[in-house]
Amino acid sequence: MSQSHSLNNQTPLEYSTEDGRLKIFGFWVFLGAEIILFSCLFASYMVYLHRTAGGPTPDDLFNVKEFMTETFLLLTSSFTCGLATHELRRHNKTGVIIWFIITLILGLGFVGMEAHEFVDYVGEGAKMSTSAFLTGFFTLVGTHGCHVSLGILWIIGILIQTARTGINPVTARKLFIVGLYWHFLDVVWVFIFTVVYLTGMVL
Amino acid sequence: MKHMKTSIKLIVLSVIFLLLLTGCDVPVLQPQGPVAEQQYHLILWSIFLMLFVIVVVFVLFGVIVFKYRASRKNTDDYDPEKEGSRKLEFTWTIIPIIIVIMLAIPMTITTYDLEKNPSPEKKPYVVNVTSAQWKWLFSYPEDGIESVNVLHVPADRPVKFVMTSEGAMNSFWIPALGGQKYTMNNMTTKLYLEADKPGTYLGKAANFNGKYFAHMNFNVIAQDQKDFNNWVKKVKSTSPKLTMDQYNQLIKPSVVKVKTYSSYPKELDEKMKKNMDMMNMGNSKSKEKDQDKDKDMDMSKDMDMSGMKGDKSHE
Amino acid sequence: MSNIKDFLLNDFFVTGEPMIYMADVSIVLVTIAIFVVLTYFKKWKWLWKEWLTTVDHKKIGIMYILAALAMLFRGGIDALLMRVQLTAPNLKFLDAQHYNEIFTTHGTIMILFMAMPFLIGLINVAMPLQIGARDVAFPYLNAISFWLFFVGAMLFNLSFVIGGSPDAGWTSYTPLAEKALDPGVGENYYLLGLQLAGIGTLASGVNFVVTILKMRAPGMTLMRMPMFTWSTLITSVIIVFAFPVLTVALAMLTIDRLFGGHFFTATAGGMPMMWTNLFWIWGHPEVYIVILPAFGIFSDIISTFAGKKLFGYHVMVYSMVAISVLSFLVWTHHFFTMGSGAAVNSVFGISTMAISVPTGVKIFNWLLTMHRSKIRFTVANLWSLAFIPNFVIGGVTGVMLAVAAADYQYHNSYFLIAHFHNVLIAGTVFACFAGLTYWWPKMFGHVLNERLGKWTFWIFVIGYNVCFLPQYWLGFMGMTRRTYTYPSGLGWMPLNVISTVGGFLMGIGFMIMVYNVYYSARYGKRDTTGDPWNGRTLEWATTSPAAEYNFANVPEVRDQDAFWEMKKSNRVKEWLNQPIKDIHMPNNSGRPIIMAFFFFVAGFGLTFEWIWVGAIGLFGVLITMVLRSFENDTGHHIHKEEVERTEREAGRIS
Ligand code: HEM
C-alpha cells in the first residue's frame, strides 16, 4: 500500500483533465438518476410481492444455492474490479487488463446463471404473464441483468481501447467510470439479494 | 381589517348571487344536502380567503406598475441597488402561512367529517354502485332491486354508496348532493351523501373511461320514504329479473337506456363483498373478461336534460 | 398480397376521415416542398453541416424552439377543434373517438413536446451565455438529447396518420390504457414517444447540472448566478430525480401491453392505481419543471426592464429550493377522490397548500423589484407583467383545489381545467413568449417588431382570459372534463360559446406572432451592440448573435448582475481588449441524429409490436454508441487570428 501511496500523491490520471473531471461528475449525477430508477422498481416489486394470483410464490421459486452462487460471483467481480482500479492508479496496463478480464469472466458467469434461472422459471410455468408478482420480479431482476450485460459489452470495448492506446487520461477516465458503474450494479445486487431473495425465502 | 373582511365577503356573495340570477343550475353552489353543504361552506371560505390575496396582489400590482413607469415625470425616487428587505420578506412569508393555517384547519375537520355518516342519528340506506363502459348500475341490497342509469334514493335520509367498477375506472359524482369518489375495478370505495328534499339532480361520471364516456349522465331522483317505497314496489311487480347472463351482457361496452330490474343475482353482492375483503390482498384471479370491441352504437339520439329544469328544489 | 393490403388499409394507415386525408396530403406536400426548396437553393449541405450535425448549444436551442413552436401549432389546432365541438350541446363536428384522441394528443403534446422543449430551448440559448461558458458540459450529449426529443415527438405525431392516435388522456390511466380495453397501437405510440423524449430530457438534466456547477466564469459564485440560471439548476435537479420515475412507469406499462405483464391490469394481481401513483410522482414535479424556468425568465426580464436589482435575491433562491423539495411531496392531490382516507388527504392537502407560501413570496418579490424602479413596457416585459395577476388567479385556485374536501367537488371538472390552464398559460406560455422576445436578438441578431408584438400580446391575453375564466363557473355547474359533448337543458352553452371565442382570439394572437417573425426578419431593427435592452447578465456582453465561441475572453465576475456591474465600473473596454488566445471547441457530429434515427426505428417497431424491428433499431443504437466510444474526438481549435478577425468585424476591438 505504501508504494501506491507514493505513486498517487498527485491528482489521479482520470481527474487530470477538465474533460475527465466533467465526465466523471456527470456520471455521478447519472448514477443518481439510476438510483431513483431502481428505487421505483424495488418499491413496485414490494407492492406486488404477495400478488401471486394463485401462481408460484417466491418460496416456490427461489433456489438458495443458485442465488448464493450468483451473489458470490458478482461480489467477487466487484472486488476484482476494484483491484483493476487500483492497478489503474499505478498505471499498470497489464494489471488493469488482467483484473478486468477476470471481472468480465465473473460477470459473464453471473449473467449466464441468471439467464439459466429465468429459463428454469419459465419452464416451471412461472412467466411474466403469470402474475403481477412475477412481472415485478422479472422486471426488477431483468433490468439489473440488462445493466450487467451492457456493462460487460462496455468493459470489453474499453479494454480494447486500453490495449491499443495504453493508459492515458482518456482511457483512465473510461476505465474509472466503467468501474464506478460496475460497483454501482454490485450495490444494486446486494439490495436485490436482500429484498428479493432473502425476503422472499423468509416471508 | 375586519371591515375589509366583511366587505370582501359581501362582494363574494353578491357576485355569486348575480351569477346565480342568470337562472342556470349551479349545483356546486346550490347544495341540496348536508354533504354538499359542508363542502359549499369550505368553498366559500376558501374563495373569501383567496379573494383577499387577489385583491392585495392586484392593488399592489396596479399601483406599482402605474406609479413606477419609466415615463413618469419625476424619477428621483429611482433606487436601482435596493437588495431586499428582511422585514417585508418576513411579512409576506408569515401572512400566507397564516392564511394556509386558516384554511387547513377547517379542511381537515371537513375531510374527516365526510368519511362519516352525515346524519348519524339516521340509519343510512345502502346502494351498491357499479360503473361499466358506459353506464351506471345501481343495486339496492335492502330491497333486492336493480336500476341502470337512474338512481332513486330516499330523501332526508343518508345514503351509503358502496362502489366498484367493471373494467375501467370512473368517478361517481352528484354535484348537488356532494363531491365525487372513484369507482375502481376489484376495489370498493364508500361515499355518504344525503338529499335534504325530494328532487331530481344531475348525476355525472367524472373520470374518463373510454369512447362514450360523455353518455354516462344519469338522473338522481330523491323521493320521500313513502314515494320511494312505492317506486320499489312498482319495480318489484313490473320489472323483469336481472340474471347473471344478462348482467355479463350488460357490462360489455355499450350505451343503454334507463332500466329497472325486480331482482339481481346474489353473486353481485358476494362480488362486492369479496372486493372489499381483497382490497389489500390482491391475490385475485378474477377471470379475464373479453372486452368486446364496442359495436357500432346508434348515437344519433341527442342527450337532453331539460326534463330536469322544471324541477327546481330551490326557489 | 391481399393480406398486406388489408393490413395497410385497416390497421396501418388511418382511413375514412377527411381530416386525416387532409393531414396525409399536407404532410406529403410539405415534405416535397422542403425537398424542392432545399435542392433548388442547394442548401442540403448547409442544412447538414450547420444544423443537423451541430453541437453548438445556441443552434440546438434554436432547433428546440422551432420544434416547440411547431408543436404549439399542432396542439393549438387540437385545442380549437375541441372548442368548436364544445360550443353547443350535442354537436357532431367531431365524433366521440376523434374527440378523445384529440384531447389526448393535445395534453401530451402541450406539456411534453411544447412547454418543456420550449423552455429547454431557451435554456440552451441563454444559460451557457449567462454563466460565461463556451458551451454546455457535454455538447455531443446535448445534440443527442435534442434529437431524441425530436424523434419522440415525430413518433408521437405519426400516430395521427399511421395506426391511430392514443385516446386515454395524457395521464393514460390504467386499466383503460391497458391492452384489454385499448387494443390499438395508439397507446403504444404514447408510451414509446414519451420514452424516447423522456430519455433525452433526462440527459439534458444531467448536462445542465454539470454545466452550471462546473463551468461558471471565474468569480461567479452560486449566489451571483442570474436567476434564470438558478431556476435551470433547480429544474435540472428535479428532472434528474423525477424523470426516472416516468421512465419506469412507461416501461412497466409497455411491458404490460407488449409482453403480457400484469403491473396495471385489472387481473392476475395487477394494480391499476400503481400507475396513477407513479404517474403523478413524476407528474407533479413535472409541472414544476415547466414553471420554475418560467419564474427564472420573469425574474431576469422584470429586473432588466425595471433597471433595478432583483428584490430579495436570496429569498428567491431559497423559495425555489423549497418549491422543488415540496413538489415531490404532494402528488396524491391529483387523486384525493381515490378514497385513501381523511388522514392521507389532509396531510397532502396541507403539503400542497404549503407550496403556495414560497410561491407567494416570489410574487411579492417581483412586485417589490418594480418598486422605485423605471419600468419600460417592452413586449418582453408586458408578458412578464401580465404573468403576475394572471398567474395569481391560477395559484389561488390551486390552493382551493388543495382543500381536499372541497376538491371532491372540483376534481375532474372544468374548474380543474381552468386552474391548470391559468398556471400553465400565464406561467409557462407567457414565459416562453417573453423569453423568445427577449432573447430573439441574441439568437438572430435583430429584434422582433414591438408594435406587432403588442398586438399579439393584447389579443392573446384577452383571449386567454375570455377562454378560461368562464370555465371555473362551468366547473361549478357540473361540467366534467374530457366529455366530447354535453346535454342540452343544463344551461352550459353560453359560457362555452364565450370560451370558444376566447380560444380563437388566442389563435389569432399566435398567427400575428408568426407574421411578426417573418416581418421582423425582413424589416426588423438589427442589433449591432449585442445589448439591445440595457441588460444585466452576461449574455448581453457578447455579440448578437453570439459567435460560435460565445466569448473571445471569458469575463471575470465580481457581483450579481455581472454585466451590469461591468458596465457600471467601466470594465467592458478593458475586458474586450484583453489578449486573445486560441479557443478549443467541440467538433460537429452526424452521429446523434443517426443514433436518434435508430431510436426512432426501434420505437416504431415496438409500437407495432414488431419485436425484430425494435431489436434492429436498438442494435443500431448500440453500434452508434460503440463507434462514438472508439472515436478519438478531441475537438478543434479556433485560432486566435480568426477570433480577432471576428471580433474586429463586430466592432468590438479595433
Ligand atoms: C400554488 C400552487 C399550486 C397549487 C396549490 C396547485 C394545486 C393543484 C391541485 C390540488 C391539483 C389537482 C386537482 C384535481 O385533480 O382535482 C392540481 C392540478 C393540476 N395543476 Fe396545479 N397547483 C399549483 C400550481 C400549478 C402550477 C404552477 C402548474 C403548472 C405550471 C400546475 C399544473 C397543474 C396541472 C397540469 C394539473 C392537472 C393535471 C391533470 O389532471 O391533467 N399547477 N393543481
Ligand SMILES: [Cu+2]
Ligand atoms: Cu400537482
